[in-house]
Ligand SMILES: [Zn+2]
């Protein structure tokens with residue numbers, strides 16, 4: 001049997017995070033067997049995401065429009081900004097349904113050895129936001145890793161130097177070395193609640 | 200599959216696949232070792248939260264023949280150097296030390312003295328008042344331990360002592376007054392103070408560490424020289440050094456109180 005197209009699908013699936021050869025084969029066979037419409041639905045969804053989703057102009061979150069759903073929601077408290085490393089973290093915090101402020105996504109954390117310095121992060125737009133809009137508090141919710149901590153300390157210095165905005169750091173309900181996206185809702189909610197101000 | 204146990208310091212971690220990490224350790228008996236830590240990024244990982252850069256612990260691992268990566272089985276923490284993590288400059292300084300060790304050491308070659316040097320220096324970094332002398336002493340001692348020390352006692356070309364000396368990265372040491380003129384480009388001036396501190400850094404006894412002073416101008420000269428030399432050895436820029444420089448310029452001026460190690 002000539003099945004090079006099936007092999008190609010398996011190869012493509014293997015490139016996805018967390019998918020090994022076995023899983024890729026199982027998924028490929030599954031897709032081959034389901035009705036054509038369902039399989040093509042998946043293909044179209046991928047195509048649509050790639051064509052439509054980009055980064056929000058203001059906060060760096062994933063968005064289909066110029067501004068993301070959170071930034072364009074007028075019921076949100078725009079004077080409270082929660083700074084996170086990845087767009088995944090926005091999802092994790094918003095899922096709790098308790099946080100009513102807005103976000104800023106850095107797309108990473110300071111890691112000089114990996115060539116990620118301040119210029120490689122989505123930092124300048126944040127500083128511009130602080131200049132242009134009335135901001136009361138910035139919550140630094142970067143991961144409790146050495147890189148996340150360094151990023152928080154660095155940001156705290158920059159923001160303090162600018163003007164009197166309250167800067168706080170999420171509490172360590174999340175253990176050192178952990179990643180926000182893996183935290184459960186209770187842990188996250190406690191971490192936000194117990195945030196402390198950085199002087 | 201044989202199981203090993205060793206003291207280790209985490210030098211670097213790289214995210215790998217969905218929830219795994221590739222971690223590079225420094226161990227006394229087998230030097231630099233890279234290993235796969237499965238599931239290390241999960242919140243409830245069996246490694247706990249401690250498989251983090253610059254933590255000191257006991258590493259349990261499998262090492263299969265012919266494999267480049269060890270398989271990390273367990274890592275129990277001994278020191279997390281928490282104070283070091285909680286200060287921007289000290290944290291960045293610690294990462295700089297790790298970058299030098301990573302760049303200079305070969306894999307799987309015993310390095311008990313380098314291990315002790317790094318461990319003691321991380322401890323000094325979190326306790327010490329001044330961080331700059333601690334960094335300079337580390338840089339000098341690491342060169343000696345790794346076999347890359349430049350010759351500083353006498354001229355690399357004639358063995359002479361005629362001052363003033365110059366320093367040549369390409370020739371690997373100091374060049375005397377007489378040989379300087381015949382040595383082509385790349386010789387930079389080096390003061391007596393630098394050479395004196397160099398000697399002192401190698402001879403220094405443990406209990407005297409806290410009393411080492413390094414005046415600002417001399418520190419800058421030494422820092423530039425060592426940076427130049429390390430960059431030559433590694434054949435590339437030392438990224439954490441550049442970051443530290445940036446912090447000095449950008450951040451130190453922002454706060455009223457003087458930051459440690461920013462002279
Ligand atoms: Zn937005």
Ligand SMILES: [Zn+2]
Nearest residue numbers: 354357375378
């Ligand atoms: Zn000479």
